[in-house]
Amino acid sequence: MDFAWSDQQRELLDAVGRFASQQLNYNMIENDRDGVFNHDAWKKCGAFGIQGLLVPAEYGGLGMDPLTTVAALERLGYGCKDNGLVFSINAHMWTAITPLVYSGSKAQKKKYLPGLCDGTLIGGNAMSEPNSGSDAFSLATTAIKQGSKYVLNGSKIFVSNGPVADLLVVFATVDKARGPNGISAFLVEKDSPGMNVARKLEKMGLRTSPMAEIFFENCEVPEENLLGKEGSGTSQFTWAMTWERGCILASAVGSMQRLLERCIRYAKERKQFGQPIGKFQLVASKIVDMKLRVESARHMLYHCAYLRGQGKSAYLEAAMTKLHISDCWIKSCEDAIQIHGGYGYMTEYELERELRDAIGSKLYSGTSEMQRNIIASLLLAQRLRRPNR
Numbered sequence: 196m197d198f199a200w201s202d203q204q205r206e207l208l209d210a211v212g213r214f215a216s217q218q219l220n221y222n223m224i225e226n227d228r229d230g231v232f233n234h235d236a237w238k239k240c241g242a243f244g245i246q247g248l249l250v251p252a253e254y255g256g257l258g259m260d261p262l263t264t265v266a267a268l269e270r271l272g273y274g275c276k277d278n279g280l281v282f283s284i285n286a287h288m289w290t291a292i293t294p295l296v297y298s299g300s301k302a303q304k305k306k307y308l309p310g311l312c313d314g315t316l317i318g319g320n321a322m323s324e325p326n327s328g329s330d331a332f333s334l335a336t337t338a339i340k341q342g343s344k345y346v347l348n349g350s351k352i353f354v355s356n357g358p359v360a361d362l363l364v365v366f367a368t369v370d371k372a373r374g375p376n377g378i379s380a381f382l383v384e385k386d387s388p389g390m391n392v393a394r395k396l397e398k399m400g401l402r403t404s405p406m407a408e409i410f411f412e413n414c415e416v417p418e419e420n421l422l423g424k425e426g427s428g429t430s431q432f433t434w435a436m437t438w439e440r441g442c443i444l445a446s447a448v449g450s451m452q453r454l455l456e457r458c459i460r461y462a463k464e465r466k467q468f469g470q471p472i473g474k475f476q477l478v479a480s481k482i483v484d485m486k487l488r489v490e491s492a493r494h495m496l497y498h499c500a501y502l503r504g505q506g507k508s509a510y511l512e513a514a515m516t517k518l519h520i521s522d523c524w525i526k527s528c529e530d531a532i533q534i535h536g537g538y539g540y541m542t543e544y545e546l547e548r549e550l551r552d553a554i555g556s557k558l559y560s561g562t563s564e565m566q567r568n569i570i571a572s573l574l575l576a577q578r579l580r581r582p583n584r
């Protein structure tokens with residue numbers, strides 16, 4: 196593995212960091228309180244090229260490799276304190292753009308990718324349903340072929356970007372009797388007749404990333420909007436989830452680095468008992484833990500992205516990366532609050548928001564329990580090697 200950046204990569208990463216810290220941090224507290232999505236910042240990110248980092252240049256992207264992409268998203272998370280906006284961008288990239296890049300027809304890519312890259316269009320993914328969350332492939336939404344259209348019926352929940360999305364990747368079954376082999380993915384445009392963005396969901400954190408419950412009632416989708424082949428939805432979803440698990444928390448690593456630097460500054464400045472609180476071993480030890488977490492998280496992230504770039508499946512590494520970074524992010528947010536004492540608990544210090552934002556990472560893209568199930572099943576399926584004597 197070689198993580199040494201070329202001059203060109205370094206320029207890009209520095210530019211992302213500067214852009215994020217200078218142009219995306221405003222109305223943070225108000226937007227979190229009121230649950231406001233920052234449309235203007237979204238467009239700026241599109242114009243910069245963030246949403247299209249991984250997309251080939253012929254479709255309007257920057258055509259970066261996975262390692263450069265996650266490093267750029269890390270810088271985004273370091274510079275931008277609006278975790279909701281950053282989450283919306285990540286959901287858009289990993290759950291809408293990536294499936295389109297890898298499973299879309301030429302015509303579909305030409306039609307949608309340039310807008311999804313430049314910030315004109317917002318994408319999302321509708322898999323979860325009221326009765327199928329972790330057990331995603333037991334979904335009940337149906338897609339029945341009628342002439343040159345599919346007719347969708349069912350309901351979807353927890354759709355990130357749902358209230359503002361222009362295009363959703365929707366999973367539905369063409370034949371329930373075929374189980375996972377009947378699941379297909381469809382590109383559904385906003386305002387499709389029969390699609391109803393029923394209600395915006397209020398949530399604990401990531402409040403600037405809008406989320407909706409969506410109903411499909413005889414929603415007509417043209418057959419050319421079937422993504423990949425009929426019945427290929429399960430393999431598409433599994434494949435896209437591996438990308439998502441491995442990469443969606445890249446920005447969390449940047450957030451952890453930002454928290455660490457802030458805590459170091461505070462531990463040097465804040466005095467109690469006549470000395471900086473960083474002199475107390477119990478405080479210093481928290482900073483050490485924060486440093487270990489950010490380094491190990493970054494290493495796992497880069498390793499996973501490197502493997503993806505080499506064309507490896509990285510199924511195990513992606514699950515481990517997601518599990519580890521989410522855990523580290525939450526613990527580092529708690530430590531940051533503790534180091535700041537009562538001030539850390541106050542909204543104006545913007546640390547309690549980080550913790551609320553971080554907690555969702557143990558739930559989306561597969562819960563931590565599901566990541567453990569994947570890791571355990573892969574490890575236990577391997578034959579144990581005897582150590583050499």
Ligand SMILES: Cc1cc2nc3c(=O)[nH]c(=O)nc-3n(C[C@H](O)[C@H](O)[C@H](O)COP(=O)(O)OP(=O)(O)OC[C@H]3O[C@@H](n4cnc5c(N)ncnc54)[C@H](O)[C@@H]3O)c2cc1C
Nearest residue numbers: 320321322323328329353354355555558559560561562564
């Ligand atoms: C911020 C956020 C954004 C999201 N965005 C999207 C989105 O854009 N699109 C989308 O489709 N969905 C989205 N989701 C939904 C997310 O994928 C689901 O919440 C998640 O898959 C869990 O499903 P569930 O909530 O129904 O919980 P359940 O599956 O009902 O799980 C409840 C509890 O049981 C545990 N559990 C379940 N099965 C097992 C098992 N086999 N072994 C051990 N423990 C188990 C779970 O880990 C959990 O602790 C989002 C969720 C959040 C919080």
